[in-house]
Amino acid sequence: MLIGGSWGLSSASLKEHSGTRFLGSHAMLTMGNRNSKKEKEKEHIVSMMFNLAKQSGMIPDIGIDESLVKFSGLNSAAQLKSYSSDLLRDLEGKAPDYVTNLGSALTTFKHVPNAVGLGALVISVMLDLIIRSLAEEQHSDSTLNMVRRVFGEEKASGIRDSMDEYIKRLSMHVNDPLKALEETECLEKQLSDQLTRLRNSMLHEDQMSTRSMKHWTNGAAFHLQMLVHSARLKMAVNNSSCEMDLQGHVTSVSTVTDFYQKHLHELLEKYTSYKRSTISIIMIVVSRLLLPCSRLATIYLVWDRETELYAETSLSGSRRCQEVPSDVYFDYMLS
Structure with a gap:
């Protein structure tokens, strides 16, 4: 009775404890997958916004002619x-x-x-x-x-x-x-x-x-x-x-x-x-009342106050409401 005697746990309680630990690990794994999915969605949004900004001539050019x-x-x-x-x-x-x-x-x-x-x-x-x-x-x-x-x-x-x-x-x-x-x-x-x-x-x-x-x-x-x-x-x-x-x-x-x-x-x-300090990401969530469909939509704006240029895109469904910090976009732009 090493386990029961030393730790005060019966076989039943051990199974219950082990099950709880397993469920906890599973929950953490699921949360990790969700976080990973969120990160991938965020990266997708950032990539899309960068390409739009590039097409709009917003990417700073300091290169040699x-x-x-x-x-x-x-x-x-x-x-x-x-x-x-x-x-x-x-x-x-x-x-x-x-x-x-x-x-x-x-x-x-x-x-x-x-x-x-x-x-x-x-x-x-x-x-x-x-x-x-x-x-x-x-x-x-x-x-x-x-x-x-x-x-x-x-x-x-x-x-x-x-x-x-x-x-x-x-x-x-x-x-x-x-x-x-x-x-x-x-x-x-x-x-x-x-x-x-x-x-x-x-x-x-x-x-x-x-x-x-x-x-x-x-x-x-x-x-x-x-x-x-x-x-x-x-x-x-x-x-x-x-x-x-x-x-x-x-x-x-x-x-x-x-x-x-x-x-x-x-x-x-x-x-x-x-x-x-000049590049900002602005997220605007559009209400259902303003849309013909029943789903929410999110508008993302890349704004550069130095050039006063901006690019925008809108998403709905699973990709909506993903917050994208300006630093994440900026780091992607420099990579």
Whole structure:
């Protein structure tokens, strides 16, 4: 009678106790399944709301422009060749009489020195200008529109003005490495100063916004490419192939890159906190009295007070009345 004697439990009470424990475990399991089901429903709602927000253009865009990315890699020369070939094919289909003129321009650009990196980007801008003058049309995704895509209709932006001015100046001196170097060194310092001011205003002066973040990320990427192009021009002007000179330039650019990575991390932390304060999930339960059917319905709204945009969806039946905290949606958006 170890059990009965030690614990005061009979065989009957043991069975009853064991049954109770089993039922309790079963209840906990059932509750766990219900919670799991609720979580899955919540995830489904969040996923659906995210897709609706994406379709409505509500997802924040602070990325680097595709043209800048395209001509910043090690294969920028190949990208320029591909870009010019696409322009030629497009023009041939729409304005065949002008193909000869564009072909002559392409031949001229083949002899441009340092036609890689920003050099390649500038040549693509010049080609876009020629296309616009010949075919009297302009594609929104052209390199020529890069600055406008990044800055939109911003009325006053020193970063935009410096980038715009540099593209124009480098286009003017595309065949003169010495003059191109002078312009690069002058405008590089100017852009660097403007980026520092913008970063400090976001971090320390409560001026954080999606627009400012996009300006900074694109400006910083552009500035790094200016430094790379400056090093390339210096090597060309000095007719240097010295490994020590090259390593000095590489170290200089790497140092600035490390600074920008640190700054980007700080800015992203601040930006994430900022967006958490602007994005809200609003749930509205619609009464049966307002519906032709007898079931309740729930309307979910994703609202961003920064952009004043919203997306909505409605659910009824088993998926209704599932509360979705704003943080859950925000975490899903960042994942």
